[in-house]
Amino acid sequence: MRIGELSERTGTSRRLLRYYEEQELIVSNRRSNGYRDYDERFVDRVVQIRGLLDAGLPTRIIKQILPCLDKPRIIHFADATPEMIATLEHERDRMTERIRFLSRNRDALSDYLDAVRDDNRPDTAMADALTSSR
Structure with a gap:
C-alpha cells in the first residue's frame, strides 16, 4: 500500500510515517516510480508505535523492543x-x-x-x- 493509504488507515500523518521510516521503525519498498510501498503488517505496527510513543517511550527504545512485539512468546x-x-x-x-x-x-x-x-x-x-x- 502507498503512504497515503497507510496514513489513512492508521490516522498517522505522512510526515510522521516518513519519520518512523528514518528511525527504522518501519520500512518500505520503492516502486519503479519512486513511491513508497508498505506491507499490510505495518498497519498494526504503526498503531503499536503510536501507542508506545503515547506512553512516553523514546523511538530508540521502541526500535529495540519492536522485534519482541512481532512474536511475544520469543522474547529474548x-x-x-x-x-x-x-x-x-x-x-x-x-x-x-x-x-x-x-x-x-x-x-x-x-x-x-x-x-x-x-x-x-x-x-x-x-x-x-x-x-x-x-
Whole structure:
C-alpha cells in the first residue's frame, strides 16, 4: 500500500510515517516510480508505535523492543545490557504511574458525570423547585 493509504488507515500523518521510516521503525519498498510501498503488517505496527510513543517511550527504545512485539512468546535479548534493562524498567514504571494517574482522573470524571446527571434529572429538578417554593 502507498503512504497515503497507510496514513489513512492508521490516522498517522505522512510526515510522521516518513519519520518512523528514518528511525527504522518501519520500512518500505520503492516502486519503479519512486513511491513508497508498505506491507499490510505495518498497519498494526504503526498503531503499536503510536501507542508506545503515547506512553512516553523514546523511538530508540521502541526500535529495540519492536522485534519482541512481532512474536511475544520469543522474547529474548542476548545482548540486553544492564543499562537497557534499567531503562525498560524505568519506562515500565513510568507507564504504571501514568496508568494510575489516568485511572484516577477517569474515575473523578465519572463521579462528576454521575453527579451532574443526578442533578439534572427531571424528578430531582422538580422536587428541588417544589422544596424551594415553600
